[in-house]
Amino acid sequence: MANAAHSHTGHDCHDAGHGSVKSYAIGFILSVILTVIPFGLVMYPSLPKDVTLWIVLAFAVIQVLVHLVYFLHLDRSLAQRNNVIAFVFAALVIVLLVGLSLWIMFSIHSNMMAH
Numbered sequence: 001m002a003n004a005a006h007s008h009t010g011h012d013c014h015d016a017g018h019g020s021v022k023s024y025a026i027g028f029i030l031s032v033i034l035t036v037i038p039f040g041l042v043m044y045p046s047l048p049k050d051v052t053l054w055i056v057l058a059f060a061v062i063q064v065l066v067h068l069v070y071f072l073h074l075d076r077s078l079a080q081r082n083n084v085i086a087f088v089f090a091a092l093v094i095v096l097l098v099g100l101s102l103w104i105m106f107s108i109h110s111n112m113m114a115h
Contacts (some may be wrong), residue, residue, distance in 0.1 A: 019073055027070025034063040 038056040045052065068074045074084055 030066045034059050
């Protein structure tokens with residue numbers, strides 16, 4: 001009986017970093033809020049389009065962070081450090097690829113229109 005209790009306690013300690021129902025509920029509620037507000041701004045425009053675009057982009061970035069913290073459980077702990085570094089590197093590569101590709105396309109477009 002003591003082994004079963006010890007095994008159960010050890011299992012709880014191991015799963016503590018994987019989130020709880022409360023953690024998932026908070027993540028879900030934040031995700032819904034971060035989706036509904038930009039959706040409302042787009043469906044019922046009350047702000048200038050460029051302001052709405054920046055708000056939607058900001059909420060998208062915040063929502064990515066919420067998903068990383070509450071659903072993928074990435075944090076700044078020592079155990080997650082390698083995962084965070086890999087994610088940051090992948091995000092940097094994606095930003096560089098997309099950003100430089102757009103820069104090349106706009107550059108080609110403007111050069112073709114000039115001639």
